[in-house]
Amino acid sequence: MNRRQAIGLLLGTASAAGFGHVSGAVAAEDPSKYPTQPVRVIVPFAPGGASDFAMRLLQAPMSQALGQQVIIENRTGAAGNVGMDVAGRGAPDGYTVFFGNVGTVSINPTLYPDMSVKPDKAFIPVSNASETPSALICSMKFPPNNVKELIEYVKARPGKVNFASPGSGSVDRLEMELFRKATGLDMNHVPYKGGAGPAVADILGGHVELMFVTLAAAMPHVKANRIKILALSSKERSPILPDVPSVAELGYPELVATSWQGFLVPTGTPRPIVDKLFQAIVKAASDPTVKQRLIDGGSTASASESPEAYKAFIEKETARWTVVVKESGAVPD
Amino acid sequence: MRIRITTDLVTGILFVSLGLFAIGYGWNYPLGTPQRIGPGYFPLLVSSGLVLLGLILVIRSFFIAGDRIEAIALRPLLAVLLGTLLFGILVEKAGFIISAVLVVVLARLSDRDFRPLEVAILAVVLVGFIGSLFWFGLSLPLHPFPQW
Amino acid sequence: MDVLSNLALGFSVALEPINLLYAFLGVLLGTAIGVLPGLGPVATISILLPVTFTLQPQSAIIMLAGIYYGAAYGGSTTAILVNLPGESSSVVTTIDGYQMARQGKAGLALATAALSSFMAGTIATFIIAFAAPVLAEFALDFGPADYFSLMVFGLVAAVILAHGSVVKAIGMILVGVLLGTMGIDVNSSLPRFTFGVPQFGDGIDFAVIAMGIFGIGETISNLGRTEGEREFVKDYKGLWPSPRDLKAIVKPALRGTFLGAALGILPGGGPVLASFSAYALEKKIAKDPSRFGRGAIEGVASPEAANNSASQTAFIPLLTLGLPASPVMALMVGALMMHGLYAGPQLIAEKPELFWGLVASMWIGNFLLVVLNLPLVGFWARLLTVPYRLLYPSILLICCIGVFSIRNDALDVIVASVFGLVGYVLTRLQCEPAPLLLGFILGPLIEENLRRALLISHGSPSVFVERPISLVFLILTALVVLVLVLPAIRSGREKVFAEEAN
Structure with missing residues (x-):
């Protein structure tokens, strides 16, 4: 050393970073x-x-x-x-x-x-x-308790329900776009920056209604029972959340991501x-x-x-x- | 009316120019709708405010006696900025030692009181000390020597 | 279990020799790196994060927290000594702290910063211990509209910072806000004012602007002064605050503490907004506001207390809800995750020794900071007796390499040089840079929350007056504007504050 x-x-x-410039210097070995x-x-x-x-x-x-x-x-x-x-x-x-x-x-x-x-x-x-799959989470103040109720709720209020995302081009936002396309729902996009934290904070506070977010970011709040989790963007249910349905079983296999x-x-x-x-x-x-x-x-x-x-x-x-x-x-x- | 070059006048002109530049550069940024404000709206608002304030300063400078601008210290200005600019331009190619020595020597050139021996010692001590601090202590990926 | 027995548990954890050692190590490293401009707590913690993986979780988090407030403290040291804010939250400290140093009162300024911070730290520790969960719930009630109004209030209050022309101060704020719009827009992914330079995609780093304006720019204007004017006053007197000084410190520090504690809980501008508004508050209630900007001791005590208590209460949303309110807090989440722990309410129940150990260690960390730094005050003050012709090349070189070290990008040094020129021009034009920096920090938050609030309200601006929190801040904003405008109208002159002094 x-x-x-x-x-x-x-x-x-x-x-x-100190080693950074060391590596390139060695000739082809x-x-x-x-x-x-x-x-x-x-x-x-x-x-x-x-x-x-x-x-x-x-x-x-x-x-x-x-x-x-x-x-x-x-x-x-x-x-x-x-x-x-x-x-x-x-x-x-x-x-x-x-x-x-x-x-x-x-x-x-x-x-x-x-x-x-x-x-x-x-x-x-x-x-x-x-x-990690994405979780469809929503605020405790948001009435729907499952995907079916969600669809009915939003259909009754086109364009009125706000969904958050950790960035315009984030996979979580795109997942929501897939979900909207599959269900024909009209919702309003509210992008956040700085990772999932600020967006999830506004879900907790009830300022926005729902979002897709990586399960990893949602876990602590799910455990603390502060958000509702409606679905997982996976083929099968997750062993750590056996009660949460997967999008595949809900009839949206194209949403698996x-x-x-x-x-x-x-x-x-x-x-x-x-x-x-x-x-x-x-x-x-x-x-x-x-x-x-x-x-x-x-x-x-x-x-x-x-x-x-x-x-x-x-x-x-x-x-x-x-x-x-x-x-x-x-x-x- | 005689125009006096006051700080208010020059500040006002700078505010107006910066504001107009930003408005021009950001002309094509969409303004959006009241619900979905676009990326151009806020900069336009701010730039317009800047133009307005600048105009207030310019107009006011014609009526209110303001402070004149103090003399520009050209020598330190050029020497110091040249040093730091060269550091930025050179550090990745010429290495830390050369560019750091340049900063120190050029900085001292801004003073009429240039003592070659003292500057040489200062350069060696500073470059050695500060260089090793960042290099050893923080493992900064800087090349000490030229890279060509 | 009540709070006192929890605190007892906390202290039993924090006082374990090994944890005490890590707290000390953290504070020491944090101070050392905080004194070097450029590297802030985020960079320092990122570098040291991997080491903590081998430690016990409570030791790890105690050490990281120590680095966090150590670095913030070190940032104030350079702000006072050489006018270089090591951290965004110490920008305000440069205003009066550096003036004090120039008058030979560097020791007093540093001691004031240390004692105010300690006082704030002590009170903030108790606030966290007794009220964390309640405060966290309150923070959740803040929606985008409320943040918008709060930030607007902060910006308007910033005008008070200026001791010269109000119009120029507002202009500087706008310039800062405009600079803050540089980078890729969050909502549309459109690059704004990036001039085709990929590095500008995230905008310009705060430290690059601060070091350019304060470090390089201030050096140039010092060099423009005559030999006699530019030296610091040598016969530095009174390293220690006299009883009269202490009396002058206590009340501003207390006000700063509570203001900081309240603002720290909110994500985003926390400690920065806290230090700025604490300063503005002191200036507004002072009998003689003209002393501010010329070495007023309250101008150091209050913002230093505010940023310290804010940086501690910033832990509240993280610890009680698992919500990281700042990049440093996000790093803390990462540190906990590496130990298989998840920040949030269940953490307090499952690992009380970690939560309460951290709370107790905050107080111990602040105590260690004072113990570590008070003896150094004399050393720092003596450093300023070095002739300026030897001091300024060191400041310039540290600025260059410090700016480079932020993202290992030489372009930043060039940008900092440009801001050096800007800083010098500003001093010639009698424009103050502090409002510019505050605008730079708050501007993006204002835009973001404005757009977000209108998205959520479907374009209805009434949301800003319908939400009670937002309405309160808008009324406060209106009051500040009134306070600012009235004397200007009455006297018809611009120098409101000089006027008030008479």
Whole structure:
């Protein structure tokens, strides 16, 4: 350990950006020996958020599986585009890994057509890591107690019911657009910024009526019995909420959607390295502690079958959300 | 009427110019509807307010004797800003050491009282101390040396 | 279980040697990093978050909380010493704190900040212990319309901050609001005033503007002064507040404490709004408002008390409802999640040792801050006796690297240089920068809540007068406007405050 690392550790900053510029400097090495130095994973969101949370859980088991330290670098800004741009310009040597999510990889390209990095060109998908369904929640003051009552209630008051979202182009907002399309409901969109917190606060306070929000963000308030939860955007009921129906069983299979996070590497990264990373991710995602912590938080670990399967998954997601973004009018005119 | 260059007059002109610029630049931002206010509404409101205030200042400066603008300290202004600007432009390519030395030396050039030896010592001490503070202490991803 | 036995439990947790150690470590690190401009508590906590994963949850949260108020405190130190607000909530402290330092009263200003903060911290701790759940319910009643009216009230009150022309002060607020509109619009995803620069997509960082205007701009105007004028008064007198000073501090600090505690509970502008309105309040009720801006001790005591109690009561929505009201609080949620804990009402019931340990540690943290910082006051004050020709290159260099460190982006240094020019021009034009910064912080919140309130009310502006909370703030706003406008009309002159003094 050199002095910089030593002091970095002392201050607890071993995982901070300091290693960033070390990785690119090494000339192409034999991919079969990978990894010979710390692997840097760029998380495009702030510590404490859903992506960071999942990645921090995976960090230790991944480091173990790779035999090298995995370092998390949070590069935040512009809805994750800043981090994605940094990662996309990283050297394709396996030491720069991007921890993308549904927003950055599948929604942002349509939402921000001018962005400098095109995820489908810049990255090779490796594997998904975790996913969480969205919960249809509403204020305690809001009369409907289930989806059927909700539909009747809104149909009787077209355009009068307000739904919140953690951002115009968020997957939660788009999920609501799908729901409106499937049910033909006319509701009024009220976007929030700064994550799910402020939007959920206004649901708690009864200032807006309902929203889709990741189950992870809704869990504490569900447990505290301060919000009503009408449905989950999943195929089956969740083991932690056995009383809440899934959208599939309610007759809306097209609404099944999740917020997912997963790993991608810059285009050009050699196949053996992608495979090694893939195996490490699969191993980390099957770690019992990781699985339990994710479930407690409302998510599930979900590694892909193969890098090809993940690529196909992302393409499907991107195609699906592109249509929804365009129909929703979330794109600037 | 003789126009006096007062702080009110110049401030007013700056407010009007900034307001007009913002109105012009944001001309195509949609204004929206009363229910769904667009991205252009609020900036337009604020910019118009700025133009109005600027006009008040300009007109008032013709009638009320205001304070004249004090002399501009051109030498410190140019030396300091050149130093910090160069730091911003150079730091990623030329590295921290060169750009930091530039900031210190240029800053001291703003003073007529330039003591080469003292400046040299100051530069070494400051660059060494502040550099290591951010580098070691905060693991700032800065290159100390040129990158070409 | 009553509050006292809960507090006893809390103190038994917080006083465990290991937790005491982490509280101290947090406060120490927080102060150290707070003194460096640029890195605020959010960045510091992000960097240190991973270390806390290996600790016991209560130790982790105690340490992070220590960093949080340590950093806020360190920010005030630089605000007083070199006019660099390390944090948005210490902008107001620069107004009178820095003037005090220039007059050789840096020690007194720092001690005032420390003692006021401690007093505020102590009272806020008890407010949290006794009233947290009730206050949290109250905060939930604030809807978008109410926030809008509150923020408008804050902005109008900000005009009082200015000690020069009212028209210019309002103009500066508008310039700040306009700057705040830069970036991608939340509702429409449309980039506004980004000039095609991707980095402007999130707007400009507050610290970049503050360091440009205060750090670089102030240095240039100091250099423009003659040698004699620009040095700080050397024979610094009275590091310690005299009994008379203490008497002058207590009441403003108390007012600041309660104002701060109330505003801290509300998300968004919390500590910033608290410090600004505390300052405005003091200036308004002072017998001689003209002293403000020239080194009035109340101008340090009250806002410092306010931002400290606000940063503590900001924990209330997080701890009682699981709602993070600020980015720092969101980080706290993350820290708890890593330990498999979820902030919210059930946390108090399930892990009382964590909740009450944190509450108790807040008081201990504030106590440690005083213990740590009072001995440093002499050292800091002595630092100002360094000749200015050696001091200012250091300030400039720290500004450059500090700005760079915010997001590791060199463009920010260039933007800060531009704001250095702006800051210098403003001093030449006798425009004060503090209202600009407040406009910059509150403007986006005003726009956001205005648009949101109208969306929710389906376009009916009557929502602002129909909601009682909103109506109260609008009436208060009208009163402030009246207070501002009346003397101006009567005297027909602009220098309202100079006038009042006579």
